[in-house]
Amino acid sequence: MNGPLIVTEARIRLAELIEKAEPAAPEFLAISPWLAMSLLQKAIRRGEHLLAQRAAATLLQVAPEKLWRRLGTIAFEDVGVASFDVLFCVACALGGKRLRSQWGGEWRTASTLVQLLCKAPKCRAADDLLIAAERHPRYRRARHELFGKPLQELIRIAASRAQWPVRGVAAWYAVGTDRRPSSALEKRAGSPRALFDALTELGYPHTVAAISWEGFSKTGEVLCPFTAMLSRDACTMTQELRTDELPPEVSIRGVPGWAYDTYTREGRQALRCFLETDAHAAKWVERNVPRERRVAFLGDVVFRIEGGLVKNRRLWPTGVLLRNMVDGECYGPPEIFALVRLELPKLNEVRAHVC
Secondary structure, eight states, rough: OHHHHHHHHHHHHHHHOOOHHHOOOOOOSOOOOHHHHHHHHHHHHHHHHHHHHHHHHHHHHHOOOHHHHHHHHHIIIGGGOHHHHHHHHHHHOOOOOOHTTTTOOOOHHHHHHHHHHHHHBBOOHHHHHHHHHOOOGGHHHHHHHHHHHHHHEEEEEHHHHOOHHHHHHHHHHHHHHHOOSSSSSSSOOOOOHHHHHOOOOOOOOHHHHHHHHHHHHHOOOTHHHHHHHGGGGGGGGSSEEEEEOOOOOOOOOOGGGGGGSSSSSSHHHHHHHTTTSSOOOHHHHHHHGGGGGHHHHHHHIIIIIITTTOSSSOOHHHHHHHHHHHHHHHHHHHHHHHEEEEEEEHHHHHHHHHH
8 A cells, every 4th residue: 555545545534534523613712822832732632622622723813834733743742653543634634725625624624633632542652752862861972973874874773673762863864853953963964755665665554654754744743753663663552541640720811821831932931930939949940950951941841740741641661661761861850840840839820920
């Protein structure tokens, strides 16, 4: 089965789902596009269907191009190998406005995709692999050495049984770091098509490789080839689902506090203000983190204990391995995580004040 046929069949399946769907009338929020994108993704992670629908409607009204790109990113970052059916539906919907008009238009398509993403089991292994490849201190040397490897050697390593961060770095260089720059990896052009073709030839699931290529061609996200690479181990995935321990929720101007994170202007301003308080976490960051890194560092910690949590996380050995690797070795020590967890109420007070 070739790639175009796989995409065509996925589009037929999505068209059937959209025809059966009964989308509610769009409701809009008076928030910035950045906050709407954050709310959309984190509401989907938590299965908060109504909030996700309102965020999607808002983006469709004020920044439609951001909506479709974000839905594609969410599919590979937060669902991934946990539900190939949903992954296929979202990836094939990125083909353009003319295509979506055949399915009833922009809102009907977007609303259906949001429902599918909210209900789908979640797996954030592709994003954990990205973080490990980019940040894990143990693989700093690999990031330097792999930069100079020829393309075919990078592809061989990416498809091997090497340690996952090494395979991630190799794949990232193979598709090129020029489309999604990284502060930890050297800038290098790549050949994405060569990597995807090699994965197919080496026995990786053909359908996943084809849909991952479709996603990559529309978003440029390295999460897409990472998902294809992870799919070979997905046979070990269990049916067990577990919901992460979610902290208490606080509403700020009708939006949950967890949406005001480091990826929004409002969230970054709140982090800056929090660091000026007498909170124990703020003092710890002041003592241990260089001034120019403090906001980003705190934002990363907050994300791991709040924004990156999901309902219905599908458990499997590779996913657990990558998550533990990132939480335990790519960020600060357990001490700062404990402090921030205790002081999330104070952070929410600052968020409310900033807004």
